[in-house]
Amino acid sequence: MPAPPAGLKGQHMIPTRPKSDLSFKLIELLPVIWILALALLVQPRPLFAQIAASSAAAGSTGSLTLWTDPRTSQVFTRPGPGRVPLNLGVIAAPVQHSLENQIQKQQVATTKLTQQVTQQQVQTDAVVHQVNTMRPAWQNYVDSFQNKVSIGGQFWFAYQYFTHTGWGPQYLTQENWPGPGNNGFNSFFMHRGYINLFFYPTKDWTLRLTPNIYTMIGNTSAQAYGRSSAMPNANVGNLGYRIKYGYVQWNTPFLNLGMDSIKNDKIIVGVQPQPITAWEEDLYGYRFVNLTTWNMSLSSTFPGISVQGPITFGPEHLQYADYNVGVFDNASFHAIEATDTKDVMARLSIYPFGAKWRFDGLGFTSFYDFGYGNTTPDAADLPTALKGPNAEIERFAEIVHYTAETWGIAFEYDWGRNAWSPGNMFSASGPAAVFGLTPNLPAPLALNYAAYSNLANALLNNGRSYQQGFNFFGHYHIPNSRVTLFGWLEQWNPNTSVNTNPFDFYRVILGAAYQWNEYLRFAIDTQNTLFFHNQYNFPVSYAKSFGFTPPTGFTSGSIPNVVTRDTHVFMLNVEYVF
Amino acid sequence: MKNPHLAILLPVGLLFIGVACATGAAAQGPSLKSDPPSQAAKADPPPDVTNCAIVTVSTPMLYACKGKVYTAYQLQQLREAAQAAHKQ
Numbered sequence: 001m002p003a004p005p006a007g008l009k010g011q012h013m014i015p016t017r018p019k020s021d022l023s024f025k026l027i028e029l030l031p032v033i034w035i036l037a038l039a040l041l042v043q044p045r046p047l048f049a050q051i052a053a054s055s056a057a058a059g060s061t062g063s064l065t066l067w068t069d070p071r072t073s074q075v076f077t078r079p080g081p082g083r084v085p086l087n088l089g090v091i092a093a094p095v096q097h098s099l100e101n102q103i104q105k106q107q108v109a110t111t112k113l114t115q116q117v118t119q120q121q122v123q124t125d126a127v128v129h130q131v132n133t134m135r136p137a138w139q140n141y142v143d144s145f146q147n148k149v150s151i152g153g154q155f156w157f158a159y160q161y162f163t164h165t166g167w168g169p170q171y172l173t174q175e176n177w178p179g180p181g182n183n184g185f186n187s188f189f190m191h192r193g194y195i196n197l198f199f200y201p202t203k204d205w206t207l208r209l210t211p212n213i214y215t216m217i218g219n220t221s222a223q224a225y226g227r228s229s230a231m232p233n234a235n236v237g238n239l240g241y242r243i244k245y246g247y248v249q250w251n252t253p254f255l256n257l258g259m260d261s262i263k264n265d266k267i268i269v270g271v272q273p274q275p276i277t278a279w280e281e282d283l284y285g286y287r288f289v290n291l292t293t294w295n296m297s298l299s300s301t302f303p304g305i306s307v308q309g310p311i312t313f314g315p316e317h318l319q320y321a322d323y324n325v326g327v328f329d330n331a332s333f334h335a336i337e338a339t340d341t342k343d344v345m346a347r348l349s350i351y352p353f354g355a356k357w358r359f360d361g362l363g364f365t366s367f368y369d370f371g372y373g374n375t376t377p378d379a380a381d382l383p384t385a386l387k388g389p390n391a392e393i394e395r396f397a398e399i400v401h402y403t404a405e406t407w408g409i410a411f412e413y414d415w416g417r418n419a420w421s422p423g424n425m426f427s428a429s430g431p432a433a434v435f436g437l438t439p440n441l442p443a444p445l446a447l448n449y450a451a452y453s454n455l456a457n458a459l460l461n462n463g464r465s466y467q468q469g470f471n472f473f474g475h476y477h478i479p480n481s482r483v484t485l486f487g488w489l490e491q492w493n494p495n496t497s498v499n500t501n502p503f504d505f506y507r508v509i510l511g512a513a514y515q516w517n518e519y520l521r522f523a524i525d526t527q528n529t530l531f532f533h534n535q536y537n538f539p540v541s542y543a544k545s546f547g548f549t550p551p552t553g554f555t556s557g558s559i560p561n562v563v564t565r566d567t568h569v570f571m572l573n574v575e576y577v578f
Numbered sequence: 579m580k581n582p583h584l585a586i587l588l589p590v591g592l593l594f595i596g597v598a599c600a601t602g603a604a605a606q607g608p609s610l611k612s613d614p615p616s617q618a619a620k621a622d623p624p625p626d627v628t629n630c631a632i633v634t635v636s637t638p639m640l641y642a643c644k645g646k647v648y649t650a651y652q653l654q655q656l657r658e659a660a661q662a663a664h665k666q
Contacts, residue, residue: 152637285632349613357642358633405631405642481630518627518650519639520659577639578650 104211124208148201154193155576156288161185166567167530168183169296170428172289174239175216175249179429180565183562189215192288194244204252208270214334223557241332244301247272253307260317265309268326271333275322275324275347276300276367276397283359283401283410284473285485288575289523293414293469293490294395297424298369302343304328310358318354323347331374339380343371343393359403371394373418386547387463391418409474416467420494422456425503431456433551450551451559455538459503471507482515486523502538502562506530511571523573530566538562624656 041318067076067083075085122298158172165182174191193213200206216238224230247270254262275302281287306326310319310434325346331337349365373380373389380390394417401410422434432439437444459465471490478485511525537558540550625643632652633640639650648656 154635154637194637198637282632282634285635356645357631357647360642360645361629403631405644406629408631477628484628515628517639518641518653528665575635577635578637 002249055245083304090093092378103146111328131475148199150196150198150200152194152196152198152578153576154192154194154196155190155347155574157188157190157574159186159188159572160569161571162567162569164566164568165429165527166531167426167430168428168564168567169424169426170291171509171527171569171571172291174213176215176217177567179431179568184254190239191238193241198575200251204250204255206249206251208245208247208249209243210245211241214240214242216240220543243271244333245272246270248383258331261311262309264312265307267305267307269305271301271303272306272326273300274298274328274369275306275308275326275345276369279324279347279349279365280399283399283403283408285408285489286488286511286513288334288521288522289477289486289511289513289525289571289573290488290527291506293412293471293492294367294397296427297416297491298395299332299334301333302328302331302543303333303337304343314354316354316356318351318356319358319360320351320354322349322351322358328371330371335374338374338376339372340377341372345369347370359401361402361404362401365397365399365401367395367397367399369393386457386459386461388418388421388465391463393418395419406477406479407475410472412469412471414467414469414471418463418465420460420465420467422460425456425494447551447554448560451556452562453553453564454549454551455543455559456503458543458546459495459498459501462547464497466497468493468496472537475513484513484515486511486513486525499537499542500533502531502533502564504531506532521575523571523575525571525573526568527571528566528568531563533563535563624660625653626657627653 002256011384062088066086066088067079068074069076069080069083071082075086079085097510156172158175160175161514161564162177163183165177165179165185167179170176172191174189177185177187190213195211197209198206199208247268250267252263253267254265257263258284277292277295277298280292281295284292304326306324306328308324308326309322311321312319323346326344328343328345329337330339330341330343345368347365347367350362351361351363353361355361355363371393373391373393375390384390394415396415397412399410399412399416402408422430426434431449431453433446433450434456439449441449468512469490469492471488473486473488475484475486488507490507492505492507493501494503507523508528508530511523513521513523515521537560539558540548540556543559591631622644625648626643627641627643627650630641630643630648633642633647641648641650641653643653
């Protein structure tokens with residue numbers, strides 16, 4: 001006997017009857033059971049019980065009517081006395097079929113979705129794999145970013161106190177002071193503020209960009225602002241930024257030529273250091289205290305192209321030579337080129353015993369420069385009494401140097417032709433008339449100063465002047481201390497063609513530096529420009545042989561007191577480089 | 579020779595160079611010969627920047643110490659590592 005179908009709550013499908021009627025009732029119930037079973041199956045079958053015709057005809061869920069005796073809870077398939085209808089909801093066969101179809105469709109759709117999900121998972125796995133593969137490469141790039149970019153800086157700052165102010169050349173760039181009569185003048189000033197940017201994504205090329213500060217000084221006027229207003233000139237004294245270096249460097253032009261001696265040499269194109277100044281500054285080591293000799297008249301940086309590097313020999317690759325040869329504009333990095341010629345400069349350093357590093361041991365260095373004054377060709381052809389600005393220019397330096405790791409010493413001889421102008425002579429401070437201005441002085445004194453300025457132009461700017469200089473420089477580290485003594489002793493003759501040139505001077509610099517750490521140094525020093533001739537009056541007749549023109553109203557036979565006052569200054573210097 | 583000072587400066591300068599060369603040759607840095615095994619076995623202290631020569635004042639700052647060239651950053655690292663080891 002099959003088990004009664006579940007789900008008929010409260011309905012006793014198996015009545016409690018006397019035993020004698022049991023078999024009859026079971027037989028009577030058997031169709032009911034089968035009908036219910038069939039009704040719940042998928043296959044539609046005709047039922048003995050009445051099915052609601054309207055709902056069955058509509059093809060949706062219908063109902064099954066049975067009869068039950070409330071007194072006995074018996075269920076019958078036919079109506080009878082005392083029996084009441086019992087309606088049961090059944091699913092009509094067409095509805096079942098429809099549902100089956102829907103279920104099938106849903107199963108198909110589910111299968112498709114499952115396949116899509118599976119496929120999506122495969123794709124996701126693939127993407128994850130790709131990302132995992134990419135991440136190491138990305139991380140490698142980021143991690144090695146430091147090997148592709150260098151960012152550094154140079155900061156030079158100083159305090160200067162003048163016990164005696166005078167006219168003369170700068171000790172440092174961005175440095176100026178008032179002339180004679182201003183003893184006690186003092187100031188803080190920044191004279192270098194590099195941001196060094198080096199980019200080398202590939203090992204064979206390097207890009208360098210270095211902005212640097214400069215002091216804005218110039219005659220600029222106030223600006224009108226509307227009909228009745230104006231605003232003052234605010235440029236003078238500002239520290240602006242300009243490009244100091246901007247060049248590309250080919251690191252490996254000679255790497256594959258089979259010449260081991262020059263494999264590390266380079267070619268540089270752009271605004272770059274010229275061959276002598278930066279090299280000598282590194283040799284001296286105290287450029288944050290004072291300029292080197294030719295840097296007083298030759299800018300450190302020019303646009304051009306150069307080839308440079310060490311020449312090494314032997315199994316230890318000792319450096320036996322170091323050179324730098326280049327072609328540059330006649331105009332420096334902070335001027336506009338005007339000429340139809342170019343400036344050629346070359347330096348060669350020889351280390352006869354071989355050098356383990358750049359300046360190691362004994363070295364002999366020669367430098368030569370040939371160029372022209374920065375004047376346009378049409379202006380250069382104009383006849384003038386003083387041809388200095390249009391003349392050929394030559395510079396030569398011969399330096400004998402010995403450098404150890406804790407001390408160094410050098411002796412330098414310099415020779416030049418038309419390589420020193422009044423602008424160089426008075427780069428820090430000079431008579432107003434040299435710069436085309438009228439001094440605020442009594443007329444007779446102003447006239448004498450004008451004559452003095454014209455004398456400076458005649459002796460230093462005539463296009464046939466010869467320069468000569470000698471200097472010692474060196475340093476010595478005091479053992480077991482952080483202190484190094486240094487000095488620069490120089491004699492400079494701006495024009496050796498002049499007998500007793502009033503502009504001849506010594507430059508004497510002595511100081512001590514304290515090395516705080518690998519990046520930071522301090523120095524205290526005394527710097528002095530000493531015009532070493534005795535005071536005298538310069539004969540006008542002799543001055544005219546150099547192209548001297550007396551200023552209007554000057555009738556004296558001599559220019560009085562032509563040896564200008566000395567300058568003495570104490571400085572505190574700071575250098576931070578990384 | 580026009581300038582009397584030159585008569586003094588030039589020979590004095592040459593004398594300086596000669597003395598420097600003689601002194602420098604005697605006080606030369608690390609020789610090309612290898613150290614005896616007993617000395618080589620000892621750990622050398624890190625180079626002190628105050629005992630080094632300036633090679634380049636640029637980015638990076640370069641120093642020559644005991645015949646080798648270091649950046650300022652390398653010297654700093656060596657110094658700090660030695661200080662840390664000394665504290666331990």
